[in-house]
Every structure is written in C-alpha cells, then in structure tokens.
Amino acid sequence: MRTASRKRAAHKEQSRERVLDAAARRIRQEGLAGTAIASVMTDAGLTHGAFYAHFDSKDDLDVAAFSHAVAAWREKWVPIRRSGRWDRRLTSIAKRYLTSDHRDDVANGCGYPALVSEATHAGPAFRVAFEHELLRSIEVICGDDASDASHRADALALMVICVGGLALSRAVDDTDLSAQILRSARRAAAQLADATTATAAASR
Numbered sequence: 001m002r003t004a005s006r007k008r009a010a011h012k013e014q015s016r017e018r019v020l021d022a023a024a025r026r027i028r029q030e031g032l033a034g035t036a037i038a039s040v041m042t043d044a045g046l047t048h049g050a051f052y053a054h055f056d057s058k059d060d061l062d063v064a065a066f067s068h069a070v071a072a073w074r075e076k077w078v079p080i081r082r083s084g085r086w087d088r089r090l091t092s093i094a095k096r097y098l099t100s101d102h103r104d105d106v107a108n109g110c111g112y113p114a115l116v117s118e119a120t121h122a123g124p125a126f127r128v129a130f131e132h133e134l135l136r137s138i139e140v141i142c143g144d145d146a147s148d149a150s151h152r153a154d155a156l157a158l159m160v161i162c163v164g165g166l167a168l169s170r171a172v173d174d175t176d177l178s179a180q181i182l183r184s185a186r187r188a189a190a191q192l193a194d195a196t197t198a199t200a201a202a203s204r
Helices: 001-035 037-044 048-053 058-077 084-097 098-105 113-120 124-145 149-171 175-203
Strands: none
Touching: 001 037, 001 048, 001 058, 001 113, 001 124, 037 048, 037 058, 058 124, 084 124, 084 149, 084 175, 098 124, 098 149, 098 175, 113 124, 113 149, 124 149, 149 175
C-alpha cells in the first residue's frame, strides 16, 4: 500500500512539473493571456480535467508558473555564492544575463522582463508573488551577505539594470539598437560593480 501511495504521489508531482513547464513557457512568450487552461494542459500532454488535481484556478496557475520560471532563471544565471569579490560577482551575473541569446530565447528565458509590465495591472496575488520572487532573487544574488544592506542595494540595482535592459532590448525592432541596449546595460552593470569596489576601499 505504501509503495502504491508513493508511486501515485510521484506521478502527481511529475504531472504538476509538466504543467508548470508548459505554463512557464507560455507565460514567458505570451504573458498572462497565454496561460489558458486548455492550452497549457494540451502542451503538457494531459487532460483538461487533470488541471484541478494541481491548481484551484488559472490565477493560481499564473502565480505558480511565474515562480517556476523565475526559479529556473536563478539556477541558470546566478551561481551559488562562494567566497570571491563582490564586484566580480555582479559583473559575471550581468554578462550571463544580458546576451543576445537570452534576448532571443523568450520561451526559456527569465520571467521578469516578460511579466514586469503585466504585473502592474495584475491582481494582488500575482503582484505579491512578483514581489516575493524579486526579494528572493536579491537574497540569492547576495548569498551569505543577504543581511548586508549595501549588498542588497547593489543586488537590487543589478536587477533593475538586467531586467530593464533585457526588456528594452526585446521591445525594439532595430537589431542594432537592441544590441546597443544590451551593451549599455552591461556597461551600467560594470560601472555599478566598479562603484562597489571604490566604496569598499573608502571604508577601509
């Protein structure tokens, strides 16, 4: 009985992951309007009725899909914080994030630039989830220094540069301008990193 119960639980978790993967792709590509239940379940290879074994509503799915998309971003672009210079960490993250490959791969990219404008008009639950994930991302960028107010401020500034830069690079039609936006954002991240070095040196 216990073995059967574990198998059922594992199968349910696998099904939920399939739904979240499908919804995360759609939410990145099409925004909140793209996560129609029928479409997501078709993408996941599951029946429409199976949806309610995992989520109470489309709003519930949207929150979970966004969090799923952002978690995948953190794993890909933000390495585990180990010892090392803070300025180099900021620059490294920006270089990983602000690329033409990331700009062009909307379906598998970060969820923030895809949803930042929609979050402004979304319901309270989605806005709370957006804020929670933003604060969590700042903590992950900081690592063991998450309690350091200056590092948290730096991490927030980096998020502003990266998300804003990528969103703008996707919004324009001119490919040269898009590339210029990415370069400008990387330069701004480098200037932020340089400023943290200067501040640290002045405080010693």
